[in-house]
Amino acid sequence: MGKRKRNERIGALIKILSHQPNTVFTLNYFSEAFEAAKSSISEDIVIAKKMLEELHLGTIETIAGAAGGVKYVPLVTPERAGFFLEKVCKKLEDPQRIMPGGFIYMTDIISSPSMVETMGEILASQFLNQEIDYVITMETKGIPIALMTAKALNVPLVIVRKNSKVTEGSTVSINYLSGSSNRIQTMSLSRRALKEGAKVLIVDDFMKAGGTAKGMMDLINEFKGEVQGIGVLIATREPEDKVVEHYTPLLYLEEVDVKNRRIIIAPNPKITTKI
Template identity: 60%
Template structure:
């Protein structure tokens, strides 16, 4: 390859790093790719780091040592996260979203790639320092949020099933009590999906009383896996006492008044 100009290398660096969050690239990888000296690549990386910081696009970290290099983490700044969450609240409070039974129509939000990618980055920012090995979720509506969180962290996504599937081989199943309905439910996960002595975070779209999250914690004990964080898109204000002590939510749902056509949803305490 012919030698590239600096602006061409900068553009390529940003593209490669942002497409591969939390993946470490060695300097040798870029010297070979761009046909440039290590000192030149190091200078380019400093420029990329300043650009990312200036526009709050995330963090570029250089790692020293034999296995070192550079990696990009799509960290969401608090100001950007607050702005996004407030706009999301406004969107979700539209009376047209009320569904009979006191529910909110959210399918368009959860399955919008642009929207859910930002949600995933905000949640990933809360847990990146815990260095989890896996992202867990329960089928089905939590999958897009969990998938984008896993992508931002560059770790595998594991989907816990309500019913075991033949295609997943031998599974571990537990019964747990739903926090809201107090009904006994079942969840299962393939035996070969998780390595022992690892860490995970649980990501879901909605939390009412926390029964599902509590069930996930109990299931992971069977795999010798520690759930080090819990994150949800929306939590309900009531009941105030959840079955899990520590979790992160982006939005808090106070009430859905069908008669008045009113939805009261606010940014969570994380943004206060």
């Protein structure tokens, strides 16, 4: 890159780190790239870290040791999460989104790269203290959110199939009860997709009774894996007793009143409230 001024170095440093969240870069990497002394790079990092934290745009962590360096962590504060999720709620509460059967049209929301990137960062922020090897999701509309969560955590995304594919080789398949359709369905996963004993975060777009999430938990058990958490974009308030006990929704769907054309949806207060 050549020798650069401090403001140029800081701008490039933030771009490089934020483009690859939770990826460790050594001081040598930046020192060589910017043709600057390590002491200067260290000062740049302190300035960048302070600026990101003041603007609630994440943080930069330092990893000590021979293999150490720095990494960008897309930590979303409760204030920023609340502001974003309130905007999502306003979009989703548009009566024009009500579809036959009481469903809500939200394809445009979960197909927006900028929106799902923030959703993924918010979900990832809830599990930063967990050891996670993979993010896993069903081949449904939840894939974009799961992908962005995996990016924020810097782990691979694994997609569970509704039907096994010849191109994925030997698979493990199980039957599960879908909470939304109340029907027995099948899900499968390639034996090569997960390492035995892997620690996994499940991500989905919608949860009603939790049947799909429970199915993925059972499937992960076949690999002797460990579920570290379940994150969803929207969970319904009813039924209150779901088949999974611990899950983290970004939003709660309170009511879809088809007759009066009204949708009531709210952010999860556990995410938007500062502890």
